[in-house]
Amino acid sequence: FKFFYTVPRFHNPLGVSYTRNQKKAIAQLAAKYDVYIVEDDYMADLEQDTKQDPIYAYDNTSHVIYLKSFSKIIFPGLRVGVAVLPEVLCESFNRFKRLMDIDSSMLSQAALELYLKSGMFERHRKKMRSCYGKRSMLLHDSIIREANAASEQHYSYVPASQLGVHTYLKLEDNLRAEQMIKRLQKKFIRVEMADSGYLPYFAKKERILKLNVSSVKESDISSGIAQVIREIR
Template sequence: MKEIYKYSELINDLELQIAEDTYREGDKLPSIRELALRYDCNKSTVIRALQDLQDKHLIYAASKSGYYVMKRSGERKEEGAHWIDFTASAPDPDIFPYLDFQHCINKAIDMYRKDLFIYGTPQGLPSLIREMQRQLASYQVFADSKQIFITSGVQQALGLLTRIPFPNGRERVLIEQPSYPLFMEYLKTYDIETEGIRRSDDGVDLDELERLFKTGEFKFFYTVPRFHNPLGVSFTRNQKKAIAQLAAKYDVYIVEDDYMADLEQDAKQDPIFAYDNTSHVIYLKSFSKIIFPGLRVGVAILPEVLCESFNRFKRLMDIDSSMLSQAALELYLKSGMFERHRKKMRSCYGKRSMLLHDSIMREANAASEQHYSYVPASQLAVHTYLKLTDGIRAEQMIKRLQKKSIRVEMADSGYLPYFAKESILKLNVSSVKEPDIPSGIEQVIREIR
């Protein structure tokens, strides 16, 4: 067991160091003996890890010389001739599990050749649903297989939930402010009556939430319980319990978008779903932020009372979600590749989160006049925000930063048109290389000043 752990630690570290430019094209890796000493493992473990990296075309062996980093597609031509993008929320392409997932796709075609090229079922590939049931249990989400639906991303699930009838007979939607811009665009486009409630560093005002629930007007309340984007904050355990209790008391459903669940470091932090005793919480999860956006596979866990209508509406929308993607994801989950990739992403995002926080704090401590406020979350996320003071001309500041090849944006698209916006500058480092984070933050804050 020790060598398995050491192998995982070694290959994850080397992959990250190559992706982050610690080792650049042509750099020689430490010797097998040196790596064995550094990671306190057998030489055979090191050789296996290096062979696997070679199979992934990340390194190559030179006879009697050692192992070297290979040229990668999309390599930066010269230092400084690139953008630092604090607006992108997708994972870093350099750490996508291309080769592992390609292997799963090829194997899926071979294994499921009779099933993949015909229409499937609206609920999803049965073998993936069984595997998903096992995976979800590790998030403290326990559900019968008939409650689990595979969707074409969380966006499809949200669209369906706004349109299907709910047992409470209501149609209005309550949504956090700020919130997920694409969902709000959907609500606006389809003229869904919507109201907002402010989300802050302290969560939502539970008294205000109860007042809104008590009106008896809302079909469901949409919330992102942890690593909220753009705020980066998470609900406390007591807040999650209270929200579940209010939902039961006033017959309002909770749509819990737990899209960052895989980056949770605290095993004791359960979703709102874990505190639901009356089947009022709908749990949504996506794999796009931890594997890659193009996968377009999400999962929805529904109360039994909603399953029939959800299934009927989904069948009319797309018959089924991509069977090939579903089959490949099933193999990716079963093989242990996903767990290894998840550990790598947690490590990578953990480092970037800490760098983002430390860089902001360092700049704050270096100046007497700031023109912004920053409240670090109890759990650091790859995204956070700066609240700008009155008088800051955000549009001009953003244009000046663009001339320096730095992209930033305000959180305005996360607000409903009539809701009072706060002057929030979003900062996301999920696609920013570690060496660029301190220098990028320094320039952003310099422009704010």
Template sequence: MKEYAKVMIDIERQIEEGLIRGGQKLPSIRELSLHYSCSKSTIIRAYTELEKRHFIYSIPQSGYYAVLKKVQPEHGPDPSVIDFSSASPDADLFPYLDFQHCLNKAIDMYRSHLFTYGTPQGLPSLLNVLSKHLTSHQVFTSPDNIMITSGVQQALAILCTMPFPNGKSTVLIEQPSYHLIIQLLECHGIPVKGITRSESGIDLDELEHLFRTGDIKLFYTIPRFHNPLGTSYSEKTKKAIGELAKRYDVYVVEDDYLADLESDTKSDPIFAYESSHVVYLKSYSKILFPGLRVGVAVLPPVLQETFSTYKRLSDIDSSMLSQAALEIYIQNGMFERRKQKIKTSYHNRMQKLNRALDAYNDTEDIHHARLTLGVHTHLVLPDRMHVPTLLNKLSKKRVVVKEIEPSYLPLFEQQQSLLKLSITKVSEDDIDEGISILFSEIKKMRR
């Protein structure tokens, strides 16, 4: 074994055993070379390798420090519960140590920026990085068209409340849709209309009619891995939506929150077909973690000034520290590596879920969508089945499933009886058991 490797392993052991605490400054290169009776170049190599593996981090003009070890929460999720309800990412898949390293680097690199207000648009260097990063999703745009927001939720709040150049006032949303946009619209008293979306897609003739006659300022859509259905639009449908938006001067707000889980290189967003009337929204929560609170909005030039004004008045600027850390995380290649790990894990769970649904759903009137990508799917239940009773029975069996009623507008007439099944918080080993219990309780209710 090479000398630097011996030093590296010994320091790694001390960190793992708590002999060197997280945040503790490590001995200088000279001190360690004397301690291990080796050359300074050996210690430099050991420190370099430990930094690559995120056991330590360096601060110029200061020295090397140990990265904090991951601490398990005292009150984590109950392992006896099989949770198909949560939309939150799996905490065990997320890069706390890696990102902590990036935060420390960001504090050092951008120390002067942290003591001044930034700009509503975002950290200029991150905008340049994102402009290149978005090309992997077929979103080609200048940094000038990108706005950093405090999560996609802030972007939605701004877009729904700000005036649009088409002078229209009504928001059109798919039914069902993301439940928080429904609450947002209700909270602000914004006029809203719904259009049915199912596993087969959307009625384009009805969409055209609403665009033409409905006073629609924007159409909020989740074309890819829809929340809560889990389904995606065909390329033909996405092209048609872009064409209709331009023809009738309606702006499409495209929420591509799970773009990083896509494996089909030919699957493009609506933005790729029509950018003049599309606002493209991108989240980094699903690959990193929700607490990052960094969202991206790619805006047509005609919307930028108004959006910027509303953004500045809502929070002055988004967290400069989060932005700087995200920039480093992407630039160092950590983002791409983590994305591949998460995609593999979620893909395996979805495959397991599909197999379980195929095995246990032997009913004639309950349909399950068979999806291979994304993080959730849905069941279509008979209208006569009382869903709250089913959820209560499942809860007693320690299986948690989510009803989709909050994803519908209260007065929308064409509501389906649906259950959403998410795989982000359920372990691969528990999926089969959970689906078995689900259909067992359904059959008991029928008897």
């Protein structure tokens, strides 16, 4: 079997999401070349646009393995996820699953079932979706505002088609990023370059500064971005 792993929305660190046409094209290519798409849709519950279906929705040939996690939206300690598999892979998957951990926690599954059926999960999801949506807009608006106020820029910013809580700035080659990051750390602002996201033998690494506000208070986002942009200048 051949597999292609991908995250369909709010990719980390770039923050990009596939368009509807791109999802359809990926599903068609999977069928054409007999490759299974491993679609890790762990950010699905935070999607603002309810019409943004996963690649799985366009799979007519059973070539998509759809994965979903509850730990991102509820709490990290909840080690329960969902895997929707093509029938041909079910037996192999179950065999390896038993070898890896025998079985998922029955207590966690039972608690999650009650949480889902009671309606509490849906209320919590709406709250988290709203919270992440506000942070996403604050992140985007803060970058645009600082860019408009600057007389010169040493970075570029291209907003994603669907705004998320993480994005990036592309820095100029002559900018000394390591020193800048250390200065920001002294101000309790943590950012990092995307170098770790490249394979070791990748020839040309773009100078990408990762920004993530998933754990940042809404009241701190604008001032934090202002300080980051100030250091880049």
